[in-house]
Amino acid sequence: MLEERWQMYRYARSRTADGVAELLGNVLQRQHFGDPPEAGGRDGQRFVIGPDGLPDLRVNWCLGSAKWRRMARTTRRDYSYSLLVWLNYLAAIDANWWDVDDEVATEFLFWRVTDPANERPVQTGSFARDLVG
Numbered sequence: 001m002l003e004e005r006w007q008m009y010r011y012a013r014s015r016t017a018d019g020v021a022e023l024l025g026n027v028l029q030r031q032h033f034g035d036p037p038e039a040g041g042r043d044g045q046r047f048v049i050g051p052d053g054l055p056d057l058r059v060n061w062c063l064g065s066a067k068w069r070r071m072a073r074t075t076r077r078d079y080s081y082s083l084l085v086w087l088n089y090l091a092a093i094d095a096n097w098w099d100v101d102d103e104v105a106t107e108f109l110f111w112r113v114t115d116p117a118n119e120r121p122v123q124t125g126s127f128a129r130d131l132v133g
Helices: 021-026 026-031 057-063 066-070 073-092 100-111 124-132
Strands: 006-008 046-049
Touching: 006 073, 046 057, 046 073, 057 073, 066 073, 073 100, 100 124
Parallel strands: none
Antiparallel strands: 006 046
C-alpha cells in the first residue's frame, strides 16, 4: 500500500512482474517514460508516485528526459532525492508544485537550511546545488 507522501521508485526490467508492473501497470511503463511501447521503461530509471497513489506524468517525464539522462549517476541520485524532499515538503503544506510562488520557495529554504523543526537540515551550499537541477 502506498503512503500519503511522494514515493520514488526505480524501474527494473527484471522486476516487472512483481514490482513496477504491479504498481503501475503496463500503460505507465510503456507510454510515459519516453520509450517506444514495445521497449518499456529504461532500466534503472527513477519515477515518482504522488500521495494520491498516482504518477505525476510531468515529473516522471523530467526524470526520464535527455537532460536528466546526461547527468552523472550520482548527480541524478542527488537531484532525485532533492526533488523528493521538495515534493514532500509541498505535500506537507498542502501545496501543488505547479502552484507555488516565491514565498513558498523562501519558506522551503528556511525549513531546509535553518528551521529547528527540520530533523535533517542541509548546508546553504548543498541547498544551492540542489536548485541547479
